[in-house]
Amino acid sequence: MAEAYPWQAALWQQLSRRERHAHAYLLHGPAGIGKRALAERLAGLLLCRAPTAAGACGQCKACLLLRAGSHPDFFELQPEDTDKPIRVDQVRELVDFIGQTAQLGGRKLVLLEPAEAMNLNAANALLKSLEEPSGDTVLLLVSHQPSRLLPTIRSRCQQQACPLPGPAAARGWLAGQLPELDAVVHQRLLELAAGSPLRALQLFRDGVLEQRTQVEEGVKKLLKQQVTPSELAESWKAVPLPLLLDWFCEWLLLVLRFQMSGDEAGLGAPQMGKVIGYLAGRTALPAVLELQDWLLAQRQKVLGKANLNRVLLLEALLVRWASLPRAS
Incomplete structure (x- = not known):
C-alpha cells in the first residue's frame, strides 16, 4: 500500500x-x-x-x-x-x-x-x-x-x-528519513527541492548536494577566467540538464531581485551570495533580462523533450553567463 x-x-x-x-x-x-x-x-x-x-x-x-x-x-x-x-x-x-x-x-x-x-x-x-x-x-x-x-x-x-507540507512538517519528515544528517543539511536539501520533502530525499540519494557544490565552484572559476565554458560544460556531464537550467534560472532571478531591492538578505544561500552580488553590481539590467528570456526559452525546450545538443547548449549558456559582468 x-x-x-x-x-x-x-x-x-x-x-x-x-x-x-x-x-x-x-x-x-x-x-x-x-x-x-x-x-x-x-x-x-x-x-x-x-x-x-x-x-x-x-x-x-x-x-x-x-x-x-x-x-x-x-x-x-x-x-x-x-x-x-x-x-x-x-x-x-x-x-x-x-x-x-x-x-x-x-x-x-x-x-x-x-x-x-x-x-x-x-x-x-x-x-x-x-x-x-x-x-x-x-x-x-x-x-x-x-x-x-x-x-x-x-x-x-x-x-x-495537492498540498505542499509546511516547512516544519517537511523538515520533520525529512529528518525521519535521513536521521544521520544534521538540520543544516536537511534545510539545504529542502531549499534545493523548493520545499518538497520527497524530492529533497531523492536529491540526496542522487548525490545532488555534491553536484551542486561542483557547479557552484565551476561558476566561480568561470567568472575568474580560470576555466573555459567548453571545459566546464564537459565536466558537468553527470549533472542532469533540467537541474542545471533550474539553478541558473534561480541565480538569475536573485540577481534581478538584488538589483531591484538592494536587500542583501535576498542574495540566497551563502555559497553563491557573493557571486550574485558581484553580477548584480556589474551587469546592466537589460542584459540580465535578455539572458533570462533566453534561459527560460531553453528550459522550456528541455522540459518539452526537444532533441538538443547538451554540450552546445551548456557552452552557449556559459558564454553568455561569463559575459554578464562586461554587459554594463
Whole structure:
C-alpha cells in the first residue's frame, strides 16, 4: 500500500468519503510532495472490493492482484524512458483498455504520470476517452506542471491541487528519513527541492548536494577566467540538464531581485551570495533580462523533450553567463 503522508490527511478524507467519483482526476502540484502515492492510494480504494474508512482493505482479491502488479483492470501509463515523451501508440493501448469490459466486474482504473509528458498527438488521442470513458472507468492523471497540458485535457478532468507540507512538517519528515544528517543539511536539501520533502530525499540519494557544490565552484572559476565554458560544460556531464537550467534560472532571478531591492538578505544561500552580488553590481539590467528570456526559452525546450545538443547548449549558456559582468 502506498505511503500515507501526514500533510495529505485532510485531502484524503475528502476524496475517500465521496460516494460518487469523477471519471477523471487531475492531481497536480510541485514534484516531490507525494502526488503519486496519493494516486496509488485512491486507485487501491476504488478497485478494492471491501474498502474501509482508511482506504483499501489490502486483503481482498483485487487488493492482492494490485499489490502483485497483475490486476487486469488497472492500467499504468508512463514514459518508456525518463527523457522521452508519452507517445500516441502508448495512449492508443490505453484507449483500447478503456473500451474493454472490466474482468473482475468492478471499476477499471488508469494511472497516467506525468500527464505533461504526453506529446501533442498522444494528448489529442486521449481526449475522447476523457470526455466519454466507457463503463465504470476512472482516470487518474498526475501532473507536476499542469500549465503544460492542453486546456482541453484540463477541462475534462476534475482538477485537484495537492498540498505542499509546511516547512516544519517537511523538515520533520525529512529528518525521519535521513536521521544521520544534521538540520543544516536537511534545510539545504529542502531549499534545493523548493520545499518538497520527497524530492529533497531523492536529491540526496542522487548525490545532488555534491553536484551542486561542483557547479557552484565551476561558476566561480568561470567568472575568474580560470576555466573555459567548453571545459566546464564537459565536466558537468553527470549533472542532469533540467537541474542545471533550474539553478541558473534561480541565480538569475536573485540577481534581478538584488538589483531591484538592494536587500542583501535576498542574495540566497551563502555559497553563491557573493557571486550574485558581484553580477548584480556589474551587469546592466537589460542584459540580465535578455539572458533570462533566453534561459527560460531553453528550459522550456528541455522540459518539452526537444532533441538538443547538451554540450552546445551548456557552452552557449556559459558564454553568455561569463559575459554578464562586461554587459554594463
